[in-house]
Amino acid sequence: MSKNFFILFFTIFTISFLPSNSFGQRKSKEQTDTQLKTDPKLVVGIIVDQMRYDYITRFWDHYGDDGFKRFVNEGFNCKNNHYNYAPTSTGPGHTSVYTGTTPAMHGIIGNNWYDKNTETDVYCAGDPEYNSVGTTSDAGKMSPHRMTVTTITDELRLHTQMRGKTIAIALKDRGAVLPGGHTANAAYWFSDGAWITSSFYMDNLPVWVDKFNSAKSIDAYKKPWKTLKNITEYVESGTDYNAYEGLFKGEKTSVFPHDLPALWDENGKYELLKATPFGNSMTADFAIAALEAEQLGADEITDFLAVSFSSTDYVGHKFGVGSKEVQDTYLRLDQDLERLFKELDRKVGKGEYTVFLTADHAAIEVPSYLKDQRIPADYIVWDEIKTNFAQFLEFNYGTTDIVKDFSNSQYFLDHSIIKNLDLSVQEVQESIAKELLTYKGIDRTYTAYQMWQNDYTHGIPYILQNGYNQKRSGDVLVVLSPGVISYPKTGSTHGSPQIYDTHVPLLFYGAGIKHGSTVARTEIDDIAPTVASLLGIAFPSGATGSPIVEVLE
Incomplete structure (x- = not known):
């Protein structure tokens, strides 16, 4: 085999195994970039x-x-x-x-x-x-x-x-x-x-x-x-x-x-x-x-x-x-x-x-x-609940001041009063949650402690937890029964x-x-x-x- 033939064979063999982009450089430049985003005006x-x-x-x-x-x-x-x-x-x-x-x-x-x-x-x-x-x-x-x-x-x-x-x-x-x-x-x-x-x-x-x-x-x-x-x-x-x-x-x-x-x-x-x-x-x-x-x-x-x-x-x-x-x-x-x-x-x-x-x-x-239409629905009577709930608070804690506020279906408790009574915040939350659950129109209750300690992945607790902000939300969360609202008897509401x-x-x-x-x-x-x-x-x-x-x- 002549020397020139060997060089020619080696050159062709080497070229055939070169990376494709060696001879594809011009083609890649002509290709459009992958679209990373859309730019609407x-x-x-x-x-x-x-x-x-x-x-x-x-x-x-x-x-x-x-x-x-x-x-x-x-x-x-x-x-x-x-x-x-x-x-x-x-x-x-x-x-x-x-x-x-x-x-x-x-x-x-x-x-x-x-x-x-x-x-x-x-x-x-x-x-x-x-x-x-x-x-x-x-x-x-x-x-x-x-x-x-x-x-x-x-x-x-x-x-x-x-x-x-x-x-x-x-x-x-x-x-x-x-x-x-x-x-x-x-x-x-x-x-x-x-x-x-x-x-x-x-x-x-x-x-x-x-x-x-x-x-x-x-x-x-x-x-x-x-x-x-x-x-x-x-x-x-x-x-x-x-x-x-x-x-x-x-x-x-x-x-x-x-x-x-x-x-x-x-x-x-x-x-x-x-x-x-x-x-x-x-x-x-x-x-x-x-x-x-x-x-x-x-x-x-x-x-x-x-x-x-x-x-x-x-x-x-x-x-x-x-x-x-x-x-x-x-x-x-x-x-x-x-x-x-x-x-x-x-x-x-x-x-x-x-x-x-x-x-x-x-x-x-x-x-x-x-x-x-005989479909389960109703209006919650808060005045009746407030009366019974106040009696519960007076009997168990000697004061209604233990509840500071109620908003967005959440009760906010006075932690200072709870501490002065030598009580556990968690226990008071649980006690109030259990009491509220006995009232007509309330379907379920949850405590702040539950929101803090659990990682819910579905259902009502998942929805409540996503709405619960640890710095801003309350101590006891209330969920009304399906079809039950707190609203006048005309018109629709939400929440x-x-x-x-x-x-x-x-x-x-x-x-x-x-x-x-x-x-x-x-x-x-x-x-x-x-x-x-x-x-x-x-x-x-x-x-x-x-x-x-x-x-x-």
Whole structure:
């Protein structure tokens, strides 16, 4: 074999076993990078206050194609989405959606609660350190300072070096302040006929907000509330005349139409609009104005618009789940969503934004109606319980002062008195819990000691533990029986760990979202991690949920 032949053979043999990228270098450069994230120009978070999941299916045939149906037909529907903690109320609900965790971590344990340090009742968004902007009342003295972790909106601001904007809007202050997080450019809420804010965000309202308020476009909604469609078509709700609905002041019956101009002065003037579908329309109007004025989604840096529709809660509380008023409110909200979608398509561009929609809690059917249908339901009689409970405390401890407060279905005990009586806090908790369990309407009780010592993974105790904050929550937790509420005998309410309060919609649509649905259980603290994964940004600092992988492309 010649020397030249040997060299040629060796060269060919060596080349054939070289790493493939030695000759594949140019090809790899031409390949696109693996997509690590989606960069929508705008993320829109929508919370519909007190929306049950079955409002999607119940009113489906009345919805248009570009509101709720756009979410379902073109986006992703999580059909089995639940709150995994109690109390199921507005403050904790909004906070949990945006922080990706529960009250055990984020600290918002109710709309109001008893503060063990100051021995006073505190409001979840209240902050006397800041002043009202846009009003002379105290309605603007708000901030997110009681929320102890970051939100998805905070993390987006941090990720973009504060270049991405966050604007939060709701009729309710807590529905704007808490979603906006600690770093929002602005949060706006409605008070006495105007959109206002707090000096936490700014010293003066922007020119566009002043102009919006001055235009008094809201006055167009001071009109009779008639049904959107012929009321005979509303077969998905109960009879218009019934004993299960509340009344506006000055009304003799709750039947349509509701003459808002005639009821105006007696019901707080502009406050009256909150308990009508027009409150949602006002919110949509303002959100659309913010979209334009703040140039949200106008460049390649992702912005965030958080919008909460609060009127659904006011209407639900007053008229109840099965009312014509609730049905009409959702049909009109569907039109407001359609308007918002059209503006997003026009100003940001279809496919250039991502939207999610959920609720801060659901609601129970009116128990008095359920009772008339021979379904187990009732109203708890607290006055009777208070009398018997006071006798128990006096007999066993010589004083009723051992209980400091009762809020959010939790008893707060005076540990100093317990210590002075030379008693064990754990034993007193257990004794009180056992006593409360004997009262009608109370289904089960748990102690703080149980919340501290156990790691519950399912059922009611799991839900309670997720809502239990060791620094802020009480000593004895009370759960009412299914179907039993503490509320007047008209209208609906919420707050319990029962499934009728926890099951809420979760819909996604837009950039980076698959089309489809799932009946696998998802939980409310999964939303923020899902959005964070979509955007490729850090999870909120206290996040305990997980991304919903089925949703993301």
